[in-house]
Every structure is written in C-alpha cells, then in structure tokens.
Amino acid sequence: MSLWARTAGITRLVLTSILLVAGTSTHMGARAQSSNELVDFIRFNGAVYLSTAYLDEDIATTSSSPLAPGDLGPVVGEVVTNWVDGNDEVLYPNEPCYWDTPDGTAPLLTPGDDIHAVRGYATTFRIAVRHESNQVAYQVWCNDGAEVGADLFDIFDRVDRISVTADLSESSGFAVIDDRATIARLVGMLLEGQVIPEELSSTAPISHQLIFHLDDGSSFRASAASGELLWGLGAITVPAAFTETLDRSWASGPVEEIPG
Numbered sequence: 001m002s003l004w005a006r007t008a009g010i011t012r013l014v015l016t017s018i019l020l021v022a023g024t025s026t027h028m029g030a031r032a033q034s035s036n037e038l039v040d041f042i043r044f045n046g047a048v049y050l051s052t053a054y055l056d057e058d059i060a061t062t063s064s065s066p067l068a069p070g071d072l073g074p075v076v077g078e079v080v081t082n083w084v085d086g087n088d089e090v091l092y093p094n095e096p097c098y099w100d101t102p103d104g105t106a107p108l109l110t111p112g113d114d115i116h117a118v119r120g121y122a123t124t125f126r127i128a129v130r131h132e133s134n135q136v137a138y139q140v141w142c143n144d145g146a147e148v149g150a151d152l153f154d155i156f157d158r159v160d161r162i163s164v165t166a167d168l169s170e171s172s173g174f175a176v177i178d179d180r181a182t183i184a185r186l187v188g189m190l191l192e193g194q195v196i197p198e199e200l201s202s203t204a205p206i207s208h209q210l211i212f213h214l215d216d217g218s219s220f221r222a223s224a225a226s227g228e229l230l231w232g233l234g235a236i237t238v239p240a241a242f243t244e245t246l247d248r249s250w251a252s253g254p255v256e257e258i259p260g
Contacts, residue, residue, distance in 0.1 A: 047143035067135035073117030080104030097142035125154035163211040
C-alpha cells in the first residue's frame, strides 16, 4: 500500500513500501521518516509548506518538476531561522503543522534566504526559495485560514489529467482521466469544498488514490474517502459525485502502469 493511507501524523500516511502521497495513499500526507530526519518545510504567513521534492521522494509517479530561475516571482518573505524546538518534534513527530514555529522557519534552509512567489501560482498554494544555487519549490500542507479547497489549491484550469486507482496496493495501475469536462467538474468540486480540520474529518477508509498532473509538468498526490479529499492533517468535503466519477473512470480504464 502506498504511503498515502489514512493514519495519524503529518499525513496520516500508512507506512509501507512507498510513501504515497498526494496522490498518495496516506491521507495525502507527507512521507514517513526516521526520527533524526528533518522535515523539509517552511512556515509562511501562518501556513506550513512542504518541499515538493520532499513530498515526491522515493515516489516515481510524481514529479517535483525542478524550477528554473525564471519561474521565481517576486520576493514575498525571508527565512529567519532554521531552529525547531526539539520538544515539539518529540510531542508531534514529523508534524510541523503542530509545531510552535514562527513565520520564516525552515529547518533545511539558511536564514536570509529569500522566499519567492512561483510565477503562475498564488502564494497560498506554492512558494519557492533559491538556496545554494537551486530553486526549491514548496506546496502548502496546512493552513488554518483556508476555508475552501481553492484556498489551498490554485489549480483552476491547470490540470492536464488525473490518474486514479481504487487498488490501494497500486499493483493494478491507474486509470487516466483526460476528458476536459470531467477534469473541470472534479477540480470544481474540490475547489468549492469546505476545508475541515483533522479532528472533524471522518474516519471513512481510503477509497481512491489520485495524482493531479499540472500543465507545468509538476504533479501531486491526494487520497479520497467517502465525501472527502484528504490533504495535510485535514480534508476537503466533496459531493458523492466526486467519488462516483472516480469509480466510473477506474472501472472503464484505460489503465496506465505506474513504475515502482
């Protein structure tokens, strides 16, 4: 089973052969790690962002699509510290959404690194940092100020296709949704859905794993359960038509094999 299964922790991920993510098998979560491995995150404007490379690590099915210098937009902030209270890490392992860190905290970056917008995206969805001659992209993981899906995902008219599987082992591959009208309906449901915190989300089992392929070549994973799309430590409500569409797509194929 992929790492994106509903569990508790930064991503409620179920640790198994691969950490599945956003299209993931764990509650879309971040990947599981050893206790001495730092989470690659930034806290910005009160929200927590995980690096896209961190989300995609060890997952051949997603792509962090490395940013070029021209992809960086204006400077919107600055890394102020890379220190994280060890007590937070002990109390809430691998869960920076729960850590008492100030804006500008980024444990794997250097104080003084500029935080940039990413051209074409709202900063509520993605930001980036130029660090040691590299451009590192970060995608929002949790934001207490988000009320609807659009506050987390700036993907309107940006999704080229959606891969979906109802086989949580992923051994049967993924069906591909590439019909523009179907994609628009699914994305619309997601963007209009209400964001609900972890404590209010249901305990319904994971029904599908998804990969959203964007028009800039990047992708991200998420999991779906009945009435919810799972992301971060919470979820976004979706109507029954959302999972019904996934079921029909999975039943009809075509199926693409995802490299392991």
